[in-house]
Amino acid sequence: MRKVLIVGAGQSGLQLALTLLENGYDVTVMSARTPEEIRGGFVMSTQCMFDAALQHERDHKLNLWEDETVKVEGLGVSIAAPDASRALDWFGPLDAYAQSVDQRVKMAGWLDLFEKRGGKLVIHGVATSDLNALAKLFDLTVVAAGKGELVQLFDRIPELSPYTTPQRALSLAYVHGVELRPEHPDKAAVRFNIIPGVGELFMIPAYTLSGNCDIMFYEGIPGGPLDVFSDRPGPQEHLDRILELTKQFLPWEYERSRNAELTDARATLAGGYTPVVRNPVGQLPSGALVLGMADVVVANDPITGQGSNNASKCAASYLDSILARGDKPFDAEWMQGAFDSYWEYAQHVTTWTNAMLQPPPPHVMQIIGAAGQIPAVAQRFANGFSDPTDFQHWFLDPAKTEEYLGSFA
Structure with a gap:
């Protein structure tokens, strides 16, 4: 043996x-x-495992929490305008659900x-x-x-x-009390909120020690307005800062998370890596x-x-x-x-x-904009998180993007 x-x-x-x-x-x-x-x-x-990875756990009977864990049915993308309104917002359904277990x-x-x-x-x-x-x-x-x-x-x-250095300052909190997005009250989804030049907020439905919850996860450009956790605040102060940033930059997400409470006393994390x-x-x-x-x-x-x-x-x-x-x-x-x-x-x-991690080039902005008008584009982007090998065929190359989007003309 x-x-x-x-x-x-x-x-x-x-x-x-x-x-x-x-x-x-x-x-x-x-x-x-x-x-x-x-x-x-x-x-x-943080973690959100998509269907291809989840299947490995199912194949070996390692999916011990699948029945009780909230099912993530799609991916939503929002871009904040300078006045903190939503310049763009769309939802792409997943072909098979994702899940996140603490x-x-x-x-x-x-x-x-x-x-x-x-x-x-x-x-x-x-x-x-x-x-x-x-x-x-x-x-x-x-x-x-x-x-x-x-x-x-x-x-x-x-x-x-x-x-050679971290490209984002990371901060997160696991919380109870976040409401579903009112435009999709029946669908739990990862929400990818982009604040141009500042960073990103991901809202991730998850399962933790005390049951289903949400993860509020900020990725801040180093030295920017979201990079304010290097002093390692205590858990409640950490959450308060996250909520204040959300209120300032992403009020639509603050509206549904304003009553958020930590799932437990050790439900926060900050850091970064290269x-x-x-x-x-x-x-x-x-x-x-x-x-x-x-x-x-x-x-x-x-x-x-x-x-x-x-x-x-x-x-x-x-x-x-x-x-x-x-x-x-x-x-x-x-x-x-x-x-x-x-x-x-x-x-x-x-x-x-x-x-x-880089500012999106023009062809990627084309894709993000088109996804708000063409459901098939939004769906393909969302499902790329389960199989990222697909992005080489349409997302990463300007010529392939032009050909793909041209097929919907």
């Missing part, structure tokens, strides 16, 4: 661990926190499930020195912890990493090799909501590569090949996400 060590207990690491167990592997997961500590901690992320709920639940299914769980923060001794005990060591010292094992790839692509093969001082996955090797800004989706798809891709390897060694050539198979998909997400 082949032995695999996975360092990190997030979406990618635990999905891979659980699916390897299902295929008869001896799997050990190292987590810095117990399930109880995760449930009792601060929120760790990682405190999911990762704690998956850790419990991992142990129940026979996995070995070790609660211990892992440094390079720890891994140096541990890696030789396993056939394969996978690093799925996207933050901390271990990331330094994987070199940044400059030609695939155009940014988008980066890294070499997937890390070498320990002992010479042993380790494989990076998901955010360790491809970290995109959350402006396109792809973090958890990428993690799920990376775990599914790595599972296929591991199973196909059989009894052969997991050497550097295989590790690079496993990453390359995932990168065939992830490169499209990275290109799209990096493009969305």
Whole structure:
């Protein structure tokens, strides 16, 4: 029985661990926190998983919260005018619903499930020195912890990493009390609100420790009016600032969230990180090799909501590569090949996400405007969040945009 060590207990690491167990592997997961500590901690992320990623969970019976989690039925886009009115507003339906489960709920639940299914769980923060001794005990060591010292094992790839600083200041709160948009009172949807030159607000229906809720998630251009959380305010002050910004810049969203209350005392988060692509093969001082996955090797800004989706798809891709390897060694050539198979998909997400961080070029403004008049355009944009490989065919290239929009003339 082949032995695999996975360092990190997030979406990618635990999905891979659980699916390897299902295929008869001896799997050990190292987590810095117990399930109880995760449930009792601060929120760790935003997330909205679209159908293609959700299907991986269904395929392996990991969709433990699907029945009770609010179904996200579409994506709405609004652009604020200088006077804080709506210059543009439209809604694109999803072909299949999306869902968002608080990682405190999911990762704690998956850790419990991992142990129940026979996995070995070790609660211990892992440094390079720890891994140096541990890696030789396993056939394969996978690093799925996207933050901390271990990331330094994987070199940044400059030609695939155009940014060297965070492109957005991030701030969020999980809240109860947000009303549905009055123009769609029967549809829960992610709302993508653009404040030109300032940043974005995403309103994400979600499920947390206390049931269904909404995530108010700001992405602020660094140094701008939304970048006001670096002093790490307390939870209530954090929410008060979010609501005040919403009242100032996006009054239509403030109107339905004016009665918002935090879901719990640890329901806020602020920070930022630099988008980066890294070499997937890390070498320990002992010479042993380790494989990076998901955010360790491809970290995109959350402006396109792809973090958890990428993690799920990376775990599914790595599972296929591991199973196909059989009894052969997991050497550097295989590790690079496993990453390359995932990168065939992830490169499209990275290109799209990096493009969305920049001021929209004229052809993208054409698309956004056309989507308000042509339902098929709005629907195609919304469903691209489940399959971002589609954007290369019509969204990212001006000539292809002209051809696509011309087909509706």
